[in-house]
Amino acid sequence: MDRETVSKVAKVARLKLTDAEIEQYAADLEDIIEAFAVLDEAPVVEEYDLGPIKVEDILREDVVCRDSDPAELREVMGTKDDWVRGPRLS
């Protein structure tokens, strides 16, 4: 994997990497991806799923309840005057 690909992937993943990190990850990922090419030899399987067991959509009833104490959640989020603080939108 070349440096340019690593930089592109890092941008998608919202990671700012130093030049040294880009260099290192390019080498590591090249090594890894090359070894993983063995997957090309694996037989094609027509029927497969996203997980190892069958999962059915069993949903909970809609019941109005208080799951967590809002005051506790505000404390975890470090709110100011009960507002969650974040960066500028632009």
Add this chain to the structure above:
Amino acid sequence: MTTFPTADQLRSIDERHQVFCERLEDPLALDQGTFHFSAKDNLCSRGFQARAGSRILKGYRPPFDATPIRKLRESGGLLLGKTNMDEFGFGTFSTNSGFGVPRNPFDPERSCGGSSGGAAAAASLIPQHVALGVSTGGSISCPAAFCGVIGLTPTYGRVSRWGLIDYGNSLDKVGLLTRTARDLERYLPVISGPDPKDPTSLTQPVLDMRGEVETVAVPDEALVGLSPEVAASFREALKELERNGVKVREVKMPSLRYAIPAYYILATSEASTNLARYCGMRFGAMNQEFDQGFNDFFAQTRSEDFGPEAKRRILLGTFSRMVGFRNRYYMKALQVRQLIIREYRRVFDSCDAVLTPTMPFVAPRFDEIARMRPLEMYQADFLTVPPNLAGMPHLSLPCGYSHGMPVGMQAVTPQWTEGSLVGLARFWEEEFHYRFPEVMV
């Protein structure tokens, strides 16, 4: 000969350890028929931080208990503390934590294994202790083997994942690390069962704690690349099983060669999406530089507080899911998972369990780990990844000692048959004498 630190030396390490010892020795706790347990740091609980070994979650104190912790507490369990781990579970040696490195109770120059390294150390050091661990690709089996304890990873979906800080949602499983089969018998039924808060737990059949292992299959592919001491201990364990009437069969499982790439692609793909939530705004490490734009604000916290292995796995997972690579890597990995499930099922037609060593070598020294390339570390998981990929329950048991270091063997049984593994653990501890470091009383 290894010298172990005395109880007094351990107590002096730091204040947190002092608190830990006081809790452990609290006469009220044990005299009233309760028990003590610990939880891997990626399980949320009241009263403790949940950092999952990551600086990005430093200071996060969840206002709720993960379901397995709630159930153990409701059964009279005293949560002693949280155990160290590789950041978000990303590692084989517990050397990727943002908060120090746990040391192997048999030799402090060696790794506990990972990623539930702290859990295995706790189970090994503290008599009658039950440690909650989590496995995604072998994170219970590996440290159990390196620290000489029993590690049970249940079927995917057997134990609720509610309150677990996700690594790979289709792979994560909460399990137990302990010294005795009796603890598995006691605590697996407590933590198991359907939980409306985790839909993947809802289709499970009732837990049946009966079962035994009479015939084991040993795949040829699992005997390649072992260190001589692990190969010798495993051969000896097979002989011991045969002496006790267990039938041993050699089988071939050619699909196992695809397990490592398939696992690392699925696990990192899921991890890279799960880790998108850490943005420095809602919990854990809080970015205070609100003048930045969104992307810079997020990228700053993530770049500063994720460790090197977390970044490596985010990059690999993001790459695997990108347009142009998705079919070649991610979709193929899903197919391989199905292939491996089918292969296990074929073997289970004529055998009760698949048996292999747990890890290809005994716990390595930290200087040896420092010289390993990332790919080599990933490849060290080639025996623990297949059952994890297939969602099959598995158990690591101590099966030998080489120069004082424990060797583990791993049994895999069909989905939902944890009872057979517990039966095997019960049978094996009658035949084989386990050793534990004598540190605490």
